[in-house]
Amino acid sequence: MERTRLRADCTNCFGLCCVALPFTASSDFAVTKDAGQPCTNLGADFRCGIHARLRDRGYTGCTVYDCFGAGQQTSQVTFGGRSWRDDPATAAPMYAAFPVQRQLHELLWYLADAQDLAAAAPLRAELARAYAETEQLTLGSPGELAALDVAEHRARVNTLLVRAGELARAAVRPxxxxxxxxxxxxxxxxxxxxxxxxxxxxxxxxxxxxxxxxxxxxxxxxxxxxxxxxxxxxxxxxxxxxxxxxxxxxxxxxxxxxxxxxxxxxxx
The missing domain is CATH 2.160.20.80 (E3 ubiquitin-protein ligase SopA)
Structure with a gap:
C-alpha cells in the first residue's frame, strides 16, 4: 500500500515532536524538557536549528523518533494550518491531539503492512475496513480525538494484526x-x-x-x-x-x- 501519508513531513508540521513531547536528560537527550515547552533548538520556522548535528550535541533520541506522519496531519488537517504560535489557544488541544494521532498513524502503518502480506489475503477485506475506520478517526476534530478511547481501538485492530501475522508465519518450516x-x-x-x-x-x-x-x-x-x-x-x-x-x-x-x-x- 502507498505509505506517503505515513511518513513524517517536517515542512508541514509545527515542530510538534519538539514541543508537545517531554525530554529527560539521558543518553538520548542532552536536557530535560517538559511537555508543552518548546525545545530551545526549535527555530521560528518550526525547523531544528541543529538537525545535522543532533547526535553530536546529545540528542540521539530525536534522530530515532518517527511520528508516522501524525505531525503534519495534526498541524494541517486537525488544526487547519493554525500554529500554536500564531494562535496560542490551539496549543493545549494540539499537544493533546498529537499523541493520539501518532498512535492512529502507527496502526495505519501496521494495517498497510498486513494488507501487503500475500498469505493474509483471506483477511484483506477485514484489514481494509479496519484501515478505513482508523483513517476516518484521524480526520476527527480536536475534541473527538481527545475523547477517543485509542487503547480500545488498538486492541481491536491488534486482534486482526495477530491473525494476519499468524497466516504469514505459518508457511515457514520448520x-x-x-x-x-x-x-x-x-x-x-x-x-x-x-x-x-x-x-x-x-x-x-x-x-x-x-x-x-x-x-x-x-x-x-x-x-x-x-x-x-x-x-x-x-x-x-x-x-x-x-x-x-x-x-x-x-x-x-x-x-x-x-x-x-x-x-x-x-x-x-
Missing part, C-alpha cells in the same frame, strides 16, 4: 520460534535462523543479530535499541517500522523492506 516478550537483551544471535519467529514485544536491546535471517519474523513492539543488524536480512520482516530501524545499528549489508529508509547514521 515451525518458527515463539519468543513473544522474550528478554533477549544482549543476546548472541549472530547468523541465527529467525525466519517466521514471533518476536512481538521482545527485548532485543543491544542484541548481536549480525547476519541473522529475520524474514517473516513478526517484530511489532520489539525493542531494537542498539541491536547490531549488520548483514541481517529484514527484507520481509513483518510490522517493522522506521522507528525501530532508526534505533538499531546497521550498514549497507543490512537488508530492509523497500518501504523503509536506511538511516543516515548507519555505517557505510
Amino acid at each position: 515451525k518458527p520460534k515463539d519468543r513473544r516478550g522474550a528478554d533477549l537483551i544482549g543476546a548472541r544471535l549472530r547468523n541465527a535462523d529467525l525466519r517466521g519467529a514471533n518476536l512481538r514485544g521482545a527485548y532485543l536491546i543491544g542484541a548481536d543479530l549480525r547476519g541473522a535471517d529475520l524474514r517473516l519474523a513478526e517484530l511489532i513492539g520489539a525493542d531494537l535499541r542498539g541491536a547490531d543488524l549488520r548483514g541481517a536480512d529484514l527484507s520481509e520482516a513483518i510490522y517493522l517500522t522506521q522507528f525501530q530501524i532508526n534505533a538499531a545499528r546497521g550498514d549497507r549489508t543490512t537488508r530492509l523492506p523497500a518501504v523503509l529508509a536506511r538511516p543516515g547514521h548507519w555505517a557505510g
Whole structure:
C-alpha cells in the first residue's frame, strides 16, 4: 500500500515532536524538557536549528523518533494550518491531539503492512475496513480525538494484526520460534535462523543479530535499541517500522523492506 501519508513531513508540521513531547536528560537527550515547552533548538520556522548535528550535541533520541506522519496531519488537517504560535489557544488541544494521532498513524502503518502480506489475503477485506475506520478517526476534530478511547481501538485492530501475522508465519518450516516478550537483551544471535519467529514485544536491546535471517519474523513492539543488524536480512520482516530501524545499528549489508529508509547514521 502507498505509505506517503505515513511518513513524517517536517515542512508541514509545527515542530510538534519538539514541543508537545517531554525530554529527560539521558543518553538520548542532552536536557530535560517538559511537555508543552518548546525545545530551545526549535527555530521560528518550526525547523531544528541543529538537525545535522543532533547526535553530536546529545540528542540521539530525536534522530530515532518517527511520528508516522501524525505531525503534519495534526498541524494541517486537525488544526487547519493554525500554529500554536500564531494562535496560542490551539496549543493545549494540539499537544493533546498529537499523541493520539501518532498512535492512529502507527496502526495505519501496521494495517498497510498486513494488507501487503500475500498469505493474509483471506483477511484483506477485514484489514481494509479496519484501515478505513482508523483513517476516518484521524480526520476527527480536536475534541473527538481527545475523547477517543485509542487503547480500545488498538486492541481491536491488534486482534486482526495477530491473525494476519499468524497466516504469514505459518508457511515457514520448520515451525518458527515463539519468543513473544522474550528478554533477549544482549543476546548472541549472530547468523541465527529467525525466519517466521514471533518476536512481538521482545527485548532485543543491544542484541548481536549480525547476519541473522529475520524474514517473516513478526517484530511489532520489539525493542531494537542498539541491536547490531549488520548483514541481517529484514527484507520481509513483518510490522517493522522506521522507528525501530532508526534505533538499531546497521550498514549497507543490512537488508530492509523497500518501504523503509536506511538511516543516515548507519555505517557505510
